[in-house]
Amino acid sequence: MARRYTSKLTYDDVTPEHLFLNRRQIMAGAGGLLGAGLIGGAEPARAQGALEPNSWEEITTYNNYYEFGTGKSDPADNAHTLTTSPWAVEIDGLVDNPGTYSMEDILSEVEIEERIYRFRCVEAWSMVVPWNGFELADLLNRVGVQDGARYVAFETALRPDEMPGVRVPVLDWPYREGLRLDEAMHPLTMMATGIYGRDIPNQNGAPMRLVVPWKYGFKSIKSIVRITLTEDEPPTSWNMANASEYGFYSNVNPNVPHRRWSQDSEREIGGGLFARRQPTLMFNGYEEEVASLYEGMDLNANF
Amino acid sequence: MTVTSTINKAVRRVPGWVLYIVGAAYAGWLFFLGLTGGLGVEPIEALEHAYGDVALKLIIAGLAVTPLRQWVGINLISWRRALGVTAFFFVLAHFLVWAVLDVQRLSAIWADILERPYVTIGMAGFLTLIPLAVTSNNWSVRKLGPIRWRKLHKLVYPAAVLGALHYVWLVKGLQFEPLIYLAITILLLATRFWPQRRRATA
Numbered sequence: 034m035a036r037r038y039t040s041k042l043t044y045d046d047v048t049p050e051h052l053f054l055n056r057r058q059i060m061a062g063a064g065g066l067l068g069a070g071l072i073g074g075a076e077p078a079r080a081q082g083a084l085e086p087n088s089w090e091e092i093t094t095y096n097n098y099y100e101f102g103t104g105k106s107d108p109a110d111n112a113h114t115l116t117t118s119p120w121a122v123e124i125d126g127l128v129d130n131p132g133t134y135s136m137e138d139i140l141s142e143v144e145i146e147e148r149i150y151r152f153r154c155v156e157a158w159s160m161v162v163p164w165n166g167f168e169l170a171d172l173l174n175r176v177g178v179q180d181g182a183r184y185v186a187f188e189t190a191l192r193p194d195e196m197p198g199v200r201v202p203v204l205d206w207p208y209r210e211g212l213r214l215d216e217a218m219h220p221l222t223m224m225a226t227g228i229y230g231r232d233i234p235n236q237n238g239a240p241m242r243l244v245v246p247w248k249y250g251f252k253s254i255k256s257i258v259r260i261t262l263t264e265d266e267p268p269t270s271w272n273m274a275n276a277s278e279y280g281f282y283s284n285v286n287p288n289v290p291h292r293r294w295s296q297d298s299e300r301e302i303g304g305g306l307f308a309r310r311q312p313t314l315m316f317n318g319y320e321e322e323v324a325s326l327y328e329g330m331d332l333n334a335n336f
Numbered sequence: 337m338t339v340t341s342t343i344n345k346a347v348r349r350v351p352g353w354v355l356y357i358v359g360a361a362y363a364g365w366l367f368f369l370g371l372t373g374g375l376g377v378e379p380i381e382a383l384e385h386a387y388g389d390v391a392l393k394l395i396i397a398g399l400a401v402t403p404l405r406q407w408v409g410i411n412l413i414s415w416r417r418a419l420g421v422t423a424f425f426f427v428l429a430h431f432l433v434w435a436v437l438d439v440q441r442l443s444a445i446w447a448d449i450l451e452r453p454y455v456t457i458g459m460a461g462f463l464t465l466i467p468l469a470v471t472s473n474n475w476s477v478r479k480l481g482p483i484r485w486r487k488l489h490k491l492v493y494p495a496a497v498l499g500a501l502h503y504v505w506l507v508k509g510l511q512f513e514p515l516i517y518l519a520i521t522i523l524l525l526a527t528r529f530w531p532q533r534r535r536a537t538a
Contacts, residue, residue, distance in 0.1 A: 091377040103511055106376055158378060203509040274509055293452060293506070295444060306370045306379045310440050 084149050087160040089229055091303045096236045097154065098255055099203050100189065100196040107198070108236035114195045115256065117240040126186070126261035129177025136240050140226070142175055143167035147230070148223060150246035152253075153285045153317045157294040160302045164244055165227030170218045178214065178262055185217040186210075186267035187243060188259035204270045210254035211267035211281070212245065213326075221246055221322055224257075247319040249283045280336035284327070285317035289336045340409040347411065352418035359394075359422035363387065363429055380437045387430035392503060392517055394423035395496045399524040407527070417472050420492065424469040427462055427499075454505035461498030464491050493528075496521050 086092075098108035101115075120136040145165050153159045173185070191207035193199050199206045216222060225244045226233055233239045238255025245252050251271050261267070271279035278292045287297040298310040316323050327335075366386050370379035375386070398419040404410040412419075439445050448455045468489055470476070477485045500521040503514040 095377045099509065103507065103509070105378065105381075158381075201510075201512055203511055271508075290451070293454065293508075295447060295451075298444070300378075300380065300438075302378050306367075306383070306437060308380065 084151065084161045086149055086163045086229075087301075087303050092160060092162055092228055093234050093236060095158075095160075095302055097156075097250065098198075098236055098238070100191075100198045100206070100208065100256075101236065102198045103203060109234075111197055112235035112239075114197075115190070115192070115235045115239065116195060117235060117256075120240045120258075122241070122257055123259045124172075124176050124261075125259070126263050127179040127182035128173075128262050129179060131176070134176075139172060139241070143171050145226065148244075150221075150244060151314075151317050151319075152244075152246065152250060153299060153313070155249035155251060155279070155283070155291060155294065155296075157296060157299045157313075158302055159299045159311075159317075163229055164223065164225040165230060165233075166223045166225035166241075166244065168220055169222045169224050169243065170220065172224065172260075173218060173262075181264050182262035183214050184263045184266055185212050185214060186259075186261040186263055187212075187254045187257050188261075189254055190256045190258045204274055207258075208254060209268060209270045209273075210243070210252055211263075211269050212243075212252070213266075214262075215326055216245065219323065219326065221319060247285060247316040247323045249285060251279070252283050282327075282332070282335045284323075284332065284336075285313065285315070286332055286336070287313040287315060289333055344409075344411045347414065350415075352415045355415060355418035355422050359390075359425065362390070363426065380433065384430060384433045384438055387426050387433060388503070391423050391426035391430055392499050394419050394426060395492065395499060396517070396520055396524065398423060398492065399496055399521065403524055403527040421469060421472050424465050424472075427465055431459075431462055454502055457498045457505070458502035461495045461502060464495040464498065468492060468495075493525055496525070 094109045095105050096108040097105070098112065101108040101111040118136070121133045122136070122139065123133050125131040145167055147163055147165050149161060149163045151159060152162050169185075187210045189208035190196075191199060212222070223244045225238070225242050226240060228234070228237060233242065235256075238253075238257075241257050242255040243253045243257065266281060269279075269281060272281055285296070290296055296313055299313050300308055300310055314320070366375070366383060369375045370383040373379070375382035398416055401412045401416045401419070404412060435445050439448060449459050450456070468491055471480065471485065471488060480488065497518075500514070500518040504518050507514055
């Protein structure tokens with residue numbers, strides 16, 4: 034691990050969940066008394082520059098996971114049908130050790146750590162999520178990436194019996210995503226297996242999902258069953274559905290507007306009916322860490 | 337015959353203004369739910385969608401009045417004005433939630449209207465409905481004369497199509513629900529162009 038990402042945030046920065054939930058209730062109560070305009074008053078944490086994680090409820094009930102329906106609460110309602118154990122991931126393509134790896138096998142060779150990341154959806158909402166997981170680079174190094182590989186392709190499970198949403202051709206199933214190899218190997222890029230120290234819920238992509246915090250959420254593919262190292266840029270689902278709106282790179286970029294959602298501001302989930310929009314940060318706030326990946330690239334063309 | 341006449345009798349007993357009260361109460365209830373967490377963790381989007389959804393349903397209900405009378409024999413004509421005006425208020429509420437709570441800044445509202453086609457057509461539909469809402473009273477019918485008034489109110493046809501297209505366009509991917517709304521809207525409009533036929537009751 035040449036340059037592991039070291040979070041500036043520690044577990045001390047995570048509000049313990051029971052306190053956090055408690056505080057929310059107190060805030061809601063105070064807001065009711067003092068007028069709704071004050072609900073957005075959760076400023077102290079932000080003022081200190083720390084990320085305040087969203088609540089478990091917010092993170093697990095507001096999801097895009099179209100395999101379980103297109104509504105935001107559909108995944109939480111429907112994803113319980115997904116069988117996540119046993120689970121295996123096929124790793125193939127330009128790797129030294131292709132094969133089918135069980136979850137147990139994958140987890141036995143990695144170190145699970147907590148990363149508190151901003152999560153930004155292309156629909157212009159955002160959350161802060163305390164993920165548990167491991168660096169994707171650890172897994173890729175273990176299987177041995179061959180010299181010719183330049184991209185990593187991912188696939189989500191496709192199980193019509195367990196995923197009611199795939200009976201409708203909203204997208205060309207299975208869901209596919211991909212990264213350039215250097216993006217995939219970046220220390221920020223992780224495979225998440227948990228949230229708040231608990232197993233990751235099905236609606237959030239159990240048992241293992243990608244997290245690429247400087248990109249729009251749809252790049253962070255859920256419930257991965259296949260990882261393929263390729264020489265060519267792999268096809269990706271939203272790009273296949275609508276290439277003019279969903280580019281391959283999809284970096285969070287306030288200067289490149291999307292056809293449907295202006296990207297210069299975002300709404301933080303959990304602020305209630307009168308939440309103020311917040312300005313969107315370049316690369317979702319990870320500019321320092323990832324800007325070098327795109328040096329010399331026209332991000333308007335490679336959006 | 338018995339079913340339709342039962343329905344017609346029941347409809348006659350309920351005046352149209354009841355719909356205003358029900359509509360206002362429902363809109364207020366949705367807002368209250370949004371305030372108190374009943375619409376989930378992202379109430380702005382949920383409220384915006386809920387108002388838009390009701391508006392589209394009411395517009396479609398208004399469009400269904402004439403075909404229902406001509407083809408099925410159900411007479412909802414006494415409710416039609418209330419359906420239309422209530423629909424307009426839900427469109428207005430939908431617009432206000434979008435502009436005030438969602439987009440928030442005047443410059444961004446403008447930019448969205450100009451740059452994002454689904455917003456542009458939604459806005460066009462809203463503007464189209466304003467003269468209809470303003471003239472939905474007996475005084476305006478007298479003032480304009482029934483022929484001109486009826487001609488003006490055919491603007492609801494393009495408004496309905498714009499509303500349905502707005503919905504199709506705003507969702508991500510190929511989703512069925514908005515397409516169903518669009519199909520029903522087009523079907524209801526198409527009946528206007530089918531050869532007129534009195535309903536075939538005995």
